[in-house]
Amino acid sequence: MKSEKEHNVKIPIKNIKIHQPAQVEHYKPRDQIYVRKVTGVFQTLRRKMNFFFLTLFAVLPWLQYNGHQAILFDIVEQRFTLWGLTLWPQDLTLLAWLFILSAFLLFFVTTFLGRVWCGYLCPQTVWTFIFIWFEEKIEGTANQRKKLDSQKLNVNKFWRKALKHSCWLFFSLLTALTFVGYFVPVQTVFIDFFTFNSSFAIAGTIWFFALCTYGNAGWMREVMCLHMCPYARFQSAMFDKDTFTVSYDAKRGENRGARSRKQDPKELGLGDCIDCNLCVQVCPTGIDIRNGLQYECINCGACVDACDGVMERMKYEKGLIRYTTEHELEGKKVHLIRSKLLGYAVVLLIMSSLLIIEIVNRAPVSLDIIRDRTELAKENFNGEIENVYTLKILNKSQTDNRYRLSVNGIENTTWHGEQEVLVKAASVYTLPMSISVDPYELNGAYMTDISFVIELISDDDDVKLDKESRFFNKR
Template sequence: MSIEQENTKARIDIPVKNIKIEKPNPVEQYKPRDQIYVRKVTGFFQQLRQKMNFFFLALFALLPWLTYNGNQAILLDIANQRFTLWGLTLWPQDLTLLAWLFILSAFLLFFVTTFLGRVWCGYLCPQTVWTFIFIWFEEKIEGSANQRKKLDAQKMDFNKFWRKALKHFCWLMFALLTSLTFVGYFAPVEHVFLDFFTFNSSFAMAAVIWFFAFCTYGNAGWMREIMCLHMCPYARFQSAMFDKDTLTVSYDYKRGENRGARSRKQDHKAMGLGDCIDCNLCVQVCPTGIDIRNGLQYECINCGACVDACDGVMERMKYPKGLIRYTTEHELEGKKVHLIRSKLIGYAVVLIIMSSMLVWEISNRVPVSLDIIRDRTELAKENFNGEIENVYTLKILNKSQTDNTYRLSVKGLENYTWHGDQEVMVKASSVYTLPMSISVDPYELKGYMTDIEFIIELVSDEDEVSLTHESRFFNKR
């Protein structure tokens, strides 16, 4: 028998089946987020958060209504390119101050994040503040977390309809008030409210108000944790500022495991259990719906809700508090904690330097600006007296909030004649345009071009304000 025949006999017939692979429906692959029903919790950190939220919310609502010297104290008038901050008026020429302020804010955020983690998100972020306010409306109208869950599961009836309608109405009204107040920082707040409620607002103003109102309604009412998890850039780069000595909300794994249910009278140590009774309250009170027992997660906003919930359970079980607490990775590992460290000192030094430079910039800011525009038709001309004359347009910007009188002069020319006003009164926070010219005997000029300086001085017995601006005086060829 040949080798080929032997191989043929040795073959085993394997039945072939046609397997049909069903591709899943693309729509079914997407799983919408589960609704998070945040459970109410009380405790030290929640009281602290509520008081801070109330303080800054009141500050946000009241600041546009404050006045200073008869004007709105804070007005960021973008239309007129003028920013008023109490006694300080900033113009586009003062954008360096704004740059210093942004740099200072960035390093302050770095410093706080390195030291206390993501506390900005948990205690001060407007998204968090407004989300908790909207949740408060939910609790008052629809009930507790379990009641809200049952209400959403049941069919639409009159009870469900009026509760949902009232909740969304309250959300919209609060969002509208928020939007009106916010727009009041960029336009006179009295006119914003009066024109809106009397239907006298312009189309652009009304569109802006409703746009911000619906943004607030959508962000705090519907999107909530989506903003924190997927849209906020701070959640993505915060870990770059963390180290093993950063205070964050953490679960003490060594103390808590093994977790499991037990009665208060049982000796859980003898049962081989840790202090965690696996009640899941830390998950139920979390506004982003995470389980802090899984370790540090970028979704955690450091609000401390799980800390208060766990401390309450530990107190009822007569266990030591702090199973979930603000702590550091080094402390959880039993190592020495370094609260004062090189990175923190570096941020603090930069903060001090930046703050000093900002204060120096503000204190040395001259409250007047002078722009010089030459006549564009001809650089120089000869007038009827035989003198060489140059024509200028001076734009005097009074950056202060008081009406001031200024005196103008020129340095660099001998025996010149000033044609126009040399003393002008400029109203507060306004620009004065002064057309003028200077004429000189041609024998006083040494060349085709002479460097000169315009000098503007404040006419006052109290303040000595002086500013110079370079320019050129041209001779005829």
């Protein structure tokens, strides 16, 4: 047995300090990006394209054709007008073809030139640069804007911020009014809105789109491109090693480092990149293109122009950052014509041809036949069997037309109602009528197939349309 002394022996304890790992910040609030102004070939091209399509967007709803708005997507009347073409719900296949064609055109361009749609034509990018232009004119350069935001509120800061946001809101309101003008007659939209006669639905729609424009282009900006735009996520599926994208030539640029213009970078063991960070400062999404291809890059070419300007001042060769392909950067041959690109081109050609054929063969008139459901057939006072119909004649053209109606399938029929009607341009004419026939002409059949024929009465055009229906006998 152990003695009492052995039982009372204390075990020495050593205090060990446990170092807790630094707390990882899983969510970092968005840092505001102060986009620096840059000039160059691609920015000039982008501004001219933006101006052209912005002008087109503003002018198109005001154009007139044959006394009506040339482009009007009238949802209430279920009628889409495109110059001389009027589309009705029956013609939605044409719109479907148009949307599919546009999608494949986007795929084709993306496979060849990368995400240039985002950099040069996307409304989010266009409106964001317009809002940045307001910032530059009112608050100054990127460094001046950053300094202004760091200051406490004073008179100078207040009036500049108030003026900037007022310009943003006014431009957003004009954008919303123009946009709604594509769906409601544009003159009515502007006049009713500024005279406070707009309906609640139209006024609410205008303010909704105005606030969305203000929020997207003024506040969210690159957040839309990075986190909300689906195109940014699936664009990589269309890229290959021969796709032209904005890329940094690491072989030529590394190692980076500052130097004077007179120093030889090779003697210093440096590449052509002077690590000025201008490519980051001019990027609207705030990325560093030198880190390689990133889905955030919208191919706007701002970093290309900024880098070319630096290379020119340093008397180095331009193109350290340029539109190039992965194969070119690796020193391999670039294949401009390849199977994926040819596949998209073939699909585009086929769909364009089908769309043109469908438009050319589209009937300028439509006829819907509605039977009287209360009584399929009745015997009139002459002892004849009579069926009652309602004909819906849709004039899809932009001119008033006169049509002649007749029926085939039964001999010696009597037509009760108008057989020649005038239908206004792009409108529907409802014609109640009935057909009667001697029972002996039906040969005892309970149901006989017939067809209604509608013909355009004109010396210039030969339009004729048949529509099947049924004629019922009394049991």
